Amino acid sequence: MNLRHQTILLTGGTSGLGYEFAAQLLALGNTVLLTGRDPAKLAQVRQQLPGVHTLQSDVSDPAAIAQLYEQVTAQFPQLSILINNAGQMRKLDLLASAQQVPELTRELDVNLAGPMRMVQQFLPHLLRQPAAAILNVTSGLALTPYPLAPVYGASKAGLRAYTKALRVQLQGTPVQVFELVAPAAKTPLSTPFAGDVAEKDLMAPRPLIAQTLRAMQTNQWEVYPGLAKMLRLLSRVAPDLLLRQLSKGVRESLARR
Numbered sequence: 001m002n003l004r005h006q007t008i009l010l011t012g013g014t015s016g017l018g019y020e021f022a023a024q025l026l027a028l029g030n031t032v033l034l035t036g037r038d039p040a041k042l043a044q045v046r047q048q049l050p051g052v053h054t055l056q057s058d059v060s061d062p063a064a065i066a067q068l069y070e071q072v073t074a075q076f077p078q079l080s081i082l083i084n085n086a087g088q089m090r091k092l093d094l095l096a097s098a099q100q101v102p103e104l105t106r107e108l109d110v111n112l113a114g115p116m117r118m119v120q121q122f123l124p125h126l127l128r129q130p131a132a133a134i135l136n137v138t139s140g141l142a143l144t145p146y147p148l149a150p151v152y153g154a155s156k157a158g159l160r161a162y163t164k165a166l167r168v169q170l171q172g173t174p175v176q177v178f179e180l181v182a183p184a185a186k187t188p189l190s191t192p193f194a195g196d197v198a199e200k201d202l203m204a205p206r207p208l209i210a211q212t213l214r215a216m217q218t219n220q221w222e223v224y225p226g227l228a229k230m231l232r233l234l235s236r237v238a239p240d241l242l243l244r245q246l247s248k249g250v251r252e253s254l255a256r257r
């Protein structure tokens with residue numbers, strides 16, 4: 001996939017991995033349009049990354065996606081790459097009462113239904129381009145259950161299954177489908193998990209995204225940077241052992257919240 005001089009729409013580009021995607025894609029000479037919900041964060045990114053285009057849009061809101069589509073395709077008809085990166089992750093205690101767990105399915109709405117709706121909305125446009133791509137950002141936690149964040153794990157496992165199915169259905173079309181199976185990374189999303197994941201195991205966004213873009217440029221459909229590669233191996237050869245490891249200290253961590 002050529003990643004130079006393309007027009008790219010990136011969800012959740014105001015911090016963490018999304019910000020790094022935007023910075024590196026701009027440096028490659030692309031036109032980058034990024035979304036987020038918070039206008040203050042969008043304004044800050046416009047200052048930090050000259051040339052970037054920002055749009056306020058919530059991926060969990062179908063009406064906002066329809067509006068985004070109208071705006072983007074009218075202003076940037078050459079749009080050819082969609083990166084579904086926006087995501088949220090919470091520790092969730094399933095023993096808590098319904099009132100203590102507001103919006104139980106929030107991660108499903110943002111991390112799973114969001115990308116599905118984005119693809120459904122933008123796919124006809126992408127299919128009209130000579131060459132196009134969709135990149136869905138899943139997680140090493142798509143490969144194994146994660147008891148501390150059960151809805152997050154379900155959302156990413158679902159997104160991985162959907163992404164593989166999408167790739168099969170789009171065979172023979174101009175749209176290539178990529179998946180970034182991201183390892184734990186040093187971003188605001190992982191901050192609440194500081195006591196659960198060792199600092200040394202958090203990958204820095206810069207090399208993580210650089211590796212992802214290199215892989216896309218050589219048409220590797222699935223990218224496993226850093227420790228995601230090891231998680232992939234463990235999830236295949238010793239899935240029960242992996243789950244036992246990830247189950248350690250769950251009650252204590254939930255109590256610490």
Ligand SMILES: NC(=O)c1ccc[n+]([C@@H]2O[C@H](COP(=O)([O-])OP(=O)(O)OC[C@H]3O[C@@H](n4cnc5c(N)ncnc54)[C@H](OP(=O)(O)O)[C@@H]3O)[C@@H](O)[C@H]2O)c1
Binds near residue numbers: 013018086089185
């Ligand atoms: N960091 C990790 O350890 C890790 C590991 C594996 C996978 N991932 C995945 O990598 C992706 C990026 O995560 P990150 O670590 O970079 O997180 P982050 O720093 O918290 O950034 C998340 C981005 O998504 C946006 N966002 C959140 N909810 C949104 C919504 N409903 N609609 C539109 N934008 C929304 C946020 O901006 P607003 O809040 O302003 O909307 C922000 O720009 C996520 O899909 C995450 O699941 C992260």
